[in-house]
Amino acid sequence: MLDAIExxxxxxxxxxxxxxxxxxxxxxxxxxxxANGAGxxxxxxxxxxxxxxxxxxxxxxxxxxxxxxxxxxxxxxxxPEQVTLYGVLSGLENLAFFSSLAIGEHLPRQRLLELLEAxxxxxxxxxxxxxxxxxxxxxxxxxxxxxAKNAKALLLDxxxxxxxxxxxxxxxxxxxxxxxxxxxxxTTTHDLFHAKQTGTRIGIMKQGRLVEELRSEEVSHADLEAxxxxxxxS
Amino acid sequence: MFAIxxxxxxxxxTRDGRLLWAGGLVVMxxxxxxxxxxxxxxxxxxxxxxxxxxxxxxxxxxxxxHPHDAAEQGMHVFKPEPSLAVFDPGIGPFVGSTVWLQxxxxxxVKFRPAQDATGLQRFGELSPAWLLxxxxxxxxxxxxxxxxxxxxxxxxxxxxxxxxxxxxxxLFGKAAALASCVGILIAPVGLAIAxxxxxxxxxxxxxxxxxxxxxxxxxxxxxxxxxxxxxxAVSALARSxxxxxxxxxxxxxxxxxxxxxxxxxxxxxxxxxxxxLDFDDQLAHDMADAGRKAWSTHFGARTQxxxxxxxxxxxxxxxxxxxxxxxxLDENFGxxxxxxxxxxxxxxxxxxxxxxVALRGYSMGLAGTDFSQHRDFSTAAEAQRRKIQNIVSEDxxxxxxxxxxxxxxxxxxxxxxxxxxxxxxxxxSVSFALAHHWASLALLAVMFCLSVALAQYALTRPLMR
Numbered sequence: 001m002l003d004a005i006e007x008x009x010x011x012x013x014x015x016x017x018x019x020x021x022x023x024x025x026x027x028x029x030x031x032x033x034x035a036n037g038a039g040x041x042x043x044x045x046x047x048x049x050x051x052x053x054x055x056x057x058x059x060x061x062x063x064x065x066x067x068x069x070x071x072x073x074x075x076x077x078x079x080p081e082q083v084t085l086y087g088v089l090s091g092l093e094n095l096a097f098f099s100s101l102a103i104g105e106h107l108p109r110q111r112l113l114e115l116l117e118a119x120x121x122x123x124x125x126x127x128x129x130x131x132x133x134x135x136x137x138x139x140x141x142x143x144x145x146x147x148a149k150n151a152k153a154l155l156l157d158x159x160x161x162x163x164x165x166x167x168x169x170x171x172x173x174x175x176x177x178x179x180x181x182x183x184x185x186x187t188t189t190h191d192l193f194h195a196k197q198t199g200t201r202i203g204i205m206k207q208g209r210l211v212e213e214l215r216s217e218e219v220s221h222a223d224l225e226a227x228x229x230x231x232x233x234s
Numbered sequence: 235m236f237a238i239x240x241x242x243x244x245x246x247x248t249r250d251g252r253l254l255w256a257g258g259l260v261v262m263x264x265x266x267x268x269x270x271x272x273x274x275x276x277x278x279x280x281x282x283x284x285x286x287x288x289x290x291x292x293x294x295x296x297x298x299x300h301p302h303d304a305a306e307q308g309m310h311v312f313k314p315e316p317s318l319a320v321f322d323p324g325i326g327p328f329v330g331s332t333v334w335l336q337x338x339x340x341x342x343v344k345f346r347p348a349q350d351a352t353g354l355q356r357f358g359e360l361s362p363a364w365l366l367x368x369x370x371x372x373x374x375x376x377x378x379x380x381x382x383x384x385x386x387x388x389x390x391x392x393x394x395x396x397x398x399x400x401x402x403x404x405l406f407g408k409a410a411a412l413a414s415c416v417g418i419l420i421a422p423v424g425l426a427i428a429x430x431x432x433x434x435x436x437x438x439x440x441x442x443x444x445x446x447x448x449x450x451x452x453x454x455x456x457x458x459x460x461x462x463x464x465x466x467a468v469s470a471l472a473r474s475x476x477x478x479x480x481x482x483x484x485x486x487x488x489x490x491x492x493x494x495x496x497x498x499x500x501x502x503x504x505x506x507x508x509x510x511l512d513f514d515d516q517l518a519h520d521m522a523d524a525g526r527k528a529w530s531t532h533f534g535a536r537t538q539x540x541x542x543x544x545x546x547x548x549x550x551x552x553x554x555x556x557x558x559x560x561x562x563l564d565e566n567f568g569x570x571x572x573x574x575x576x577x578x579x580x581x582x583x584x585x586x587x588x589x590x591v592a593l594r595g596y597s598m599g600l601a602g603t604d605f606s607q608h609r610d611f612s613t614a615a616e617a618q619r620r621k622i623q624n625i626v627s628e629d630x631x632x633x634x635x636x637x638x639x640x641x642x643x644x645x646x647x648x649x650x651x652x653x654x655x656x657x658x659x660x661x662x663s664v665s666f667a668l669a670h671h672w673a674s675l676a677l678l679a680v681m682f683c684l685s686v687a688l689a690q691y692a693l694t695r696p697l698m699r
Contacts, residue, residue, distance in 0.1 A: 048396050070398050078396035084389035086242070088249040097242045101235065102397045149397070 001026045001153055001184035002047065007056030009042055009208075016042045018208040019056070024201075026152075029175055029185040031195035031216075034205035035232055040188035043205075044157050047186070048078055060153060077102075077146030081158040083138040087131035091121060091141045094130055099148035107148060119144035120170055136167035143174055154178065156187035160194050172198045192228060196221050204231050235399060239407025243381070244414050252377050257419045260365065260373055264423050267360045271320040282312040282331065290656050298645040300634070301626040302552065308336035311618060311657040313611050316602030317431050317443055321450070322363035324603025333612065335619035335657075337626075338556070340563045362427070363597050366454055367590050368490050370416060371461040375482040378412045378465040380475035382693065387475060401693040405466060409689070412462045424451075445664040449675075450600045456678040457593045463685035470692035493588030500584070501577040513570060520562035528558035545641040549630025556623045563616070571609050578605060582674050589681045596674035599667040606670045610662050618657045625654055 002024040009017040017039045024030040032040045045051045046058050049069045058065040060072040085094040092112055099115075100106050107115075116126050119140040130138065139159060146154055154175075160168040168191070175185055175198055189195055195202050196216055202224065204212040211231050219227070247253050289310045296304060313331040382404075385391040394404065428447050432440050465482060472478035508516065522538070529535040532554050533543045543551055578595055585592025598604035634644035668675075 048392075050392065050395065070400070073396065073398040076396065078393070080389065080392065082389060084393055086246055086390065088246055089242075093245070097238065098393065098397060100238050101394065101399055104235070145397075155396075 001028075001061055002030075002186050003057075003059040003062075004043065004046070005057045005059070007043070007046060007058060008054045009039075009046060009051060010054040015208050017046070017053075020205075020208070020210050021056075022203060022210055022213070024153075024184050024186050026184050027179055027182050028200040029179045029187065029198055031199035031202045032186070032188045032205055033190070033192065033195055033202060033228055034188075037207075038205040039208040040205055041157055042208075044078075044155050044186070044188060047155055048076070049073070075152045076155060077149050077151035077153070078155045079139065079142040079146060079157070079159050081161050082135070083142035085130045085133075085138055085141055088129060090127045090129055091116060091133065091137070092126040094141055095144050095148065098145045102145065102149040112144075112148075115144040115147050116141065118147055120174065136163050136170075139163065139167070139171060143171075146178075151183065153184040153186070156185065158188055158190065160189065160191055168194060192225055193221065196224050204228060206231050235403040236407040236410065239394075239399065239403060240410035240414070243408055243411030247377060247411060247415055250377070253415055256373050256376050257415065260369055261419055261423065263360070263369065264362055264365050264420070267362045267365055268320065268423070268427055271323065271361055274323075275315055275317075275320050278315045278331065282315065285310065285332070286312045286657075293654065294648065294651050296651060298647045300642060300644060301629050301646045301650060302337065304646070304651070305337040305623060305626045308334055308619075308622070309654075309657075310334055311615050311659070313608075313615075314659060314661060316607075316661055317435055317439070318446055318450070318601035319603050320427070320431060321361070322597045322601035322603055323361055324598035324601055325605055325608060326603050329608050333615040335615065335622060337623060338559070340567060340616050340619065363601070366420070367457070367593055367597065370420070370458060371490070371590075372486055373419075374412060374416060374458065374461045374465055375479075375486060377415055378408075378462065379469055379479040379482050381408045381412065381466055382470040383472055383475040383478050384469075401690070405689055405693045408466055409459075409462050412465070413459070416458055416462075442664050446600050446602070446667070449664065449668065450597065453593060453596045453600065453675055453678055456675075456682040457589055460589055460678070460682045460685045463682070463689040467685065467689035467692040470689070470695070489588035489590055493584065494591055494594070497581045497584040497588070497591050498577075501580040504580055505573050505576045507570065507573050507577075513566070517562065517566045520566060521559045524558040524562045525555055528554050544638070546635050546638045548641050549627055549632075549635040552630060553624070553627035556620070556627065560620065567612075567616075571605075574605055575609075579673070582677060585674065585677045585681070589678060592674040592677045592681075596671045596678065599671035599674070600664070602661050602667065604667075604670070607662055607667070610666070611659060614659050615657070622654050625650070 002022075004020055004022050007017055007020045008015065020039070020043065022030070032043065034040050042051065046053055047060065047065060049065050049072070052066055061075050063072045063075070065072045085091075086097075089097070092109070095112050095116060096107065099112070113123060113126055117123060121137060121140040121144065125133070125137060130141070133141070156175075160171055163171060172194060175187070179185055179200070187199075196219070199216045201213065201215055202219075203210050204227070212227060214224075214227075216224075293304075293309045296307075311333050313333070315326070315331070319326055380387075382391070385394065432443055432447075435443055464485070468481050468485075469475070469478045472481055525538040526536075529538050529540065529543070529551070533540070533547065533551065535543050538555060539551075582592050582595060595604065599606065629646055629650050630641075630644070633646070634641045637644055
């Protein structure tokens, strides 16, 4: 579903991605681990066509991201570290706006409330202005947008960063549920525990290269931590 | 998709205090300006029609007297106030509204309201046109400077693009929202005043005024549209919202406060006008010269009013003298007025950097308060003066010159006074105004297209810096 084929991204003299290839299958949750500057976010940005690769190809559902940007975006939902919404609008109004932008039609209020509820936002908070929301609540609106879009693939950039353990856990459960429904997930994270708990596969990036790929059921928490530290120190 | 973005932006803007307060202030000022303009026009019109009727009545009912005495006393004609002067008084306050038609000389229009104005008026008259030209662009800047930059700074732009929003839909969605804000503020007031203006006009004048309003709307639409797209372009190009605001305010100050003054000085240097004293000296010299030549040709006299010319030719001499001066008057006033018009035309091109300069001339033109329409009135007034002189001279030739040395015993009566028709002047039509100001409209259209292109370029650049 998500394919990066020999992708290199150069920013001037700095090589942010160096010949990276990875493939995320439908229904998989692929967790990308790595230190700051390893190239995780650059890869997500390339899939979103916010950046264009220096060389190589990126595909979503076999569609070329660069050549068919609008078609590939239709298959995607993106949840950044900080879900950015309009503070003067309510959660419901934000969802109404972003969902109508994504699917090209206005969803009825009842459906919007259902989506927010499915994302875990308390019903009574739906009409409050987003300026009063916590980070976790904003993340939930972000998930509701993805649900409304009925996206085939989710791109998440450090989604649990800054969330309290309970909210992070709730978020992980939602990802697993989406994955069980056939949604493909590519998420970047620093959180090894979250990666092991949620991911189907885990990739470790270092200095723009994918240095390790493993299935999460093949490795224990301790082994994953040891492996990660080994790569970071080498 | 652009409609969804426009609706969201409009909702965000209406919840933002900036639109409420700044917009409310603009609407209030607009109502004050309209009320003041309306009041001024009602007063002017009533004074004008009363003055015109009284003055002609006095001419008709003057006592029996020598016709040249009557011509020396002359009569006054009053410039009709265009109905759209309520919207844009143009040069009206600076050029006056009454012409004294007297023998021997072409008078300028007098009774200028600007003579009685305070120093504050130099900054700009509080008219609806001034508000639309100067304050509304400021309002667009204040509510729109962060339209794109804020989305980028807060990260919502990434969200929008990730959902497939295109640069074109963002651009036109945001432009539609900004334009709607402006429309919400001015459309109801504008529509109401347009209806009021048109409703009180005689049926024959309505169509012309409706066309004028439509052309004015087109000109202002292009001008305000330029500011909408420029604001979006700068908001997208600037590094931050603060930088966008500083850049846009800088542009506003430069184009609204500095450029018009500079344009006026520059065109004056390019096409200099003589001082009042020089003009009067040159005119007097040319008229005396023309008079001398005419007296020499017709009567063999060495000077004007030479005592060798008998009184039996005094009426004919008066006619010759008047007609000799017409050429000098036409040449001198024509040269001066042509210079004013060349200055105006040159200022239009300054509209390429400061569109307000182009719009100002266009707005005055379509409102009927610009120099070209003032010139048209002055020319018509001068034609009336010459008509009076001609009637009086012909009457003297026919009746007084026959009396020989008793020429000055002749006294004309009501039949002669009644043979002078009342001055009737119709304001030029909209096509006259368009013929004089099409270049300004074309320039506003070019500036609008350039701003759209700049905004499109700004929004299609890599947005994720």
